[in-house]
Amino acid sequence: MNAAPWLATLTALSRHRGVLGTLLVSERDGLAVESMVQIGVNAETVAALAASLHRKARLASAAAGYGGVHFVRLDAERGHVLAAGRDDLLFVVISESRANTGLLRVELIRAAAGLA
Amino acid sequence: MSIVNYAAREITCKIVYYGPGRSGKTTNLHYIYGQVPAERRGQMVSLATQTDRTLFFDFLPLDLGTISGFTTRFQLYTVPGQVYYATTRNLVLQGADGVVFVADSQRRQLAENIESLQDLHANLASQGVDARTVPLVLQYNKQDLPREMIMDASELDDELNFRGVPAHVGDALHGRGVFETLRGISELVLRKLTATADAGAGR
Amino acid sequence: MKAAVDAWVEEPLLRFVRDARVRLALVLEASGRVLAQHGFTRSVDVMSACALAAAIQASSAELGRQLDGAPFGSLHHDGSDRQLFLGAITTPGGLHLLLAVFDDATSIGLVRLYFGELRGRLAAAAPARVASDAVTPALDEHFERDLDLNLARLFGRL
Numbered sequence: 001m002n003a004a005p006w007l008a009t010l011t012a013l014s015r016h017r018g019v020l021g022t023l024l025v026s027e028r029d030g031l032a033v034e035s036m037v038q039i040g041v042n043a044e045t046v047a048a049l050a051a052s053l054h055r056k057a058r059l060a061s062a063a064a065g066y067g068g069v070h071f072v073r074l075d076a077e078r079g080h081v082l083a084a085g086r087d088d089l090l091f092v093v094i095s096e097s098r099a100n101t102g103l104l105r106v107e108l109i110r111a112a113a114g115l116a
Numbered sequence: 117m118s119i120v121n122y123a124a125r126e127i128t129c130k131i132v133y134y135g136p137g138r139s140g141k142t143t144n145l146h147y148i149y150g151q152v153p154a155e156r157r158g159q160m161v162s163l164a165t166q167t168d169r170t171l172f173f174d175f176l177p178l179d180l181g182t183i184s185g186f187t188t189r190f191q192l193y194t195v196p197g198q199v200y201y202a203t204t205r206n207l208v209l210q211g212a213d214g215v216v217f218v219a220d221s222q223r224r225q226l227a228e229n230i231e232s233l234q235d236l237h238a239n240l241a242s243q244g245v246d247a248r249t250v251p252l253v254l255q256y257n258k259q260d261l262p263r264e265m266i267m268d269a270s271e272l273d274d275e276l277n278f279r280g281v282p283a284h285v286g287d288a289l290h291g292r293g294v295f296e297t298l299r300g301i302s303e304l305v306l307r308k309l310t311a312t313a314d315a316g317a318g319r
Numbered sequence: 320m321k322a323a324v325d326a327w328v329e330e331p332l333l334r335f336v337r338d339a340r341v342r343l344a345l346v347l348e349a350s351g352r353v354l355a356q357h358g359f360t361r362s363v364d365v366m367s368a369c370a371l372a373a374a375i376q377a378s379s380a381e382l383g384r385q386l387d388g389a390p391f392g393s394l395h396h397d398g399s400d401r402q403l404f405l406g407a408i409t410t411p412g413g414l415h416l417l418l419a420v421f422d423d424a425t426s427i428g429l430v431r432l433y434f435g436e437l438r439g440r441l442a443a444a445a446p447a448r449v450a451s452d453a454v455t456p457a458l459d460e461h462f463e464r465d466l467d468l469n470l471a472r473l474f475g476r477l
Contacts (some may be wrong), residue, residue, distance in 0.1 A: 026428075028423070028426060028430075029426050029427050029428055030425075030426030030427060030428020030429050030432075031426075031427060031428045044428065044431070044432065045432055047428055048426065048428030048429045048431070048432040050427075051426055051428060051429075051430070052425070052428075052429055055426075062437065121350045128366075128439055130351075137339045142447075151473070151475060152473045152474070152475045153473070156363075156473055158361070158362060158363030158364055158366055158367045159363075159364070159367055161367055161370065161371060163374075172374060172378070173374065175367060175370045175445075177363040177366035177367055177370075178363075178473070179362070179363060179468050180466070180473070181465075181469035181472070181473075182465065183458065183462050183465040183469065184458040184459035184462045184465060185459075186458070188469075189362070189363075189366065191351075191370060191405070191424065192364060192420075203377070207374070207377045207378065207381065208374075210350070211351070212379075248469070291394060295470065295474050295476075297468070298470065299466070299470050302466055302470065303463060303466060306458060306462055306466060309458055309464075310458040311461065
């Protein structure tokens with residue numbers, strides 16, 4: 001697969017205030033297809049854990065009868081993990097607490113729609 | 117090298133069936149597989165070509181039961197016999213506790229037998245192993261073929277058994293000699309363990 | 320079936336199995352000797368898996384050496400409903416291998432992530448290789464009696 005079309009999306013997401021890294025991840029494999037992360041951020045670890053998180057959310061939503069998952073947000077002590085995807089691919093953003101998560105949510109959902 | 121777990125009182129030994137292509141190495145394992153109850157053996161692993169020629173190795177784990185208080189398991193391997201599988205033969209031979217050399221008794225296969233025996237010794241040497249210290253048993257297979265086609269045991273001894281190791285005639289396809297060969301190499305391997313233990317204890 | 324042949328492997332392996340959510344796992348020496356296992360029910364099946372894993376590692380390492388002088392690292396096979404991971408672990412005691420089989424309850428990314436942690440724990444816990452791996456059992460001098468009896472039973476001659 002050619003990840004070049006997604007680089008522009010990752011680049012745009014990376015420019016938001018407080019964003020530490022953006023990734024395109026395969027949910028099934030937990031591997032990063034493409035990533036742009038700051039020094040100190042382990043892209044492989046983020047990809048694996050974010051994919052697992054999204055998968056669990058997806059399965060839980062399906063089991064509860066709520067259908068597919070549009071957006072996943074994890075709020076932690078020092079930041080956020082945000083993910084939105086379609087089929088097997090996810091856009092993942094990790095950010096500091098000061099990031100504008102509302103704006104990132106909109107951009108991620110729009111980006112995920114572009115994965116069709 | 118034999119694997120010993122004192123805590124669990126388990127011994128595991130690796131036996132490699134060596135020899136030229138189509139001499140009957142895999143046939144030996146097939147016969148053993150067919151004779152031994154399922155609960156005392158594993159699935160036979162055969163990494164082979166579509167024409168049933170061993171590609172990498174055959175493998176058969178056997179549970180021999182308790183011997184002198186130790187649960188004893190043997191791992192039986194064969195190697196591919198064709199000349200061009202030299203690298204994989206060397207890999208499979210590593211760590212062998214005993215070797216069964218399966219010779220093809222057909223007169224026309226004498227050169228292949230000799231070449232394979234030399235190959236065995238060369239591989240052991242390349243691994244830093246003194247071949248004289250490795251328990252070895254010869255099986256002169258295909259003794260069921262017409263007399264005019266084969267060499268008898270004494271002829272084969274003259275040509276192959278320069279170490280004077282135990283030799284067994286065999287017809288692996290019909291099971292003749294397979295048990296005796298396995299018993300022979302088992303005894304040698306286990307005796308070597310005992311001898312080493314005695315030496316270590318200063319007995 | 321007992322989880323660990325060698326005690327120092329047991330806790331790290333169980334933690335790996337729990338974190339990575341694999342179905343089957345083996346830690347073995349590069350020679351094929353099993354150190355610990357999870358998910359197997361028969362020792363002869365463990366032996367077969369170890370033999371195959373050791374062979375895969377040996378052949379891929381040899382292939383790497385023949386190609387450019389360096390053995391390859393980990394290996395991943397992607398199947399239709401199960402996947403296989405084989406990774407090398409260097410410890411003071413020598414080269415060890417992890418064989419893990421997993422399904423869609425986890426991912427290769429997670430398996431690799433926790434394999435990295437397992438590798439560190441095993442490297443820290445492993446004893447240095449003891450020369451007396453060659454220490455041998457004191458088999459009874461009449462071991463042939465047991466051998467003959469057991470072989471005869473195996474081959475249905477009793």
